Amino acid sequence: xxxxxxxxxxxxxxxxxxxxxxxxxxxxxxxxxxxxxxxxxxxxxxxxxxxxxxxxxxxxxxxxxxxxxxxxxxxxxxxxxxxxxxxxxxxxxxxxxxxxxxxxxxxxxxxxxxxxxxxxxxxxxxxxxxxxxxxxxxxxxxxxxxxxxxxxxxxxxxxxxxxxx
Numbered sequence: 001x002x003x004x005x006x007x008x009x010x011x012x013x014x015x016x017x018x019x020x021x022x023x024x025x026x027x028x029x030x031x032x033x034x035x036x037x038x039x040x041x042x043x044x045x046x047x048x049x050x051x052x053x054x055x056x057x058x059x060x061x062x063x064x065x066x067x068x069x070x071x072x073x074x075x076x077x078x079x080x081x082x083x084x085x086x087x088x089x090x091x092x093x094x095x096x097x098x099x100x101x102x103x104x105x106x107x108x109x110x111x112x113x114x115x116x117x118x119x120x121x122x123x124x125x126x127x128x129x130x131x132x133x134x135x136x137x138x139x140x141x142x143x144x145x146x147x148x149x150x151x152x153x154x155x156x157x158x159x160x161x162x163x164x165x
Contacts, residue, residue, distance in 0.1 A: 001141070005134035012130065013123040021119030028111035035105045037092040040067035043076065046085040059083060065093055065101075077101045 043064040060080045068074050079093040079101045096102045106114065 001134060001138055005130055009127045009130045013127045016126040017119040017123030020122035021115045024115035024118045025111060028106050028115065031105040032108075032111075034097045035094050035102060037094050037104070038067050038069075040065040040079070040091055040093045042081065042085055042087050042089045042091060045087045045089075046081050046083050065091065067093060067095075069099055075099075 043066055046061050046063045059082060061083050062078050062080055064076065065079045065081065066074060066076045077100075080103060081091045081093070085091060094102050094104045105111075
């Protein structure tokens, strides 16, 4: 049982991890192809860095921007931009395939790292499920053995009380 569980964990976990990592990487690649940056103008300043309470600082804030779409129409919305810009500054914002403001897609390196972590997490979760299923199977087998021993004891136990002639 232990050999079977570890074999399934190693082979199945590797398969689940690779499939998950490839699916995540494909999803991040689609994001990079779907999103594009456009130049925009800040309608309000992005201020300076905002303290988070523990000494670290945010490097982006949400502020109002205006951009011109490919069809020439002017749009206004709130987007994440780097801090420290004044109103009227030119920045790049990201749009999705529908022309809506969105976050920048992950870089190739960040996407690869995140895909790897997701693959590792999926493999670990699969391993946990297999260990749980193996423990449950072992418990059921033990219960079955206990029942068989009990039946054998009931059958043979009374014979031990008699003396042989």
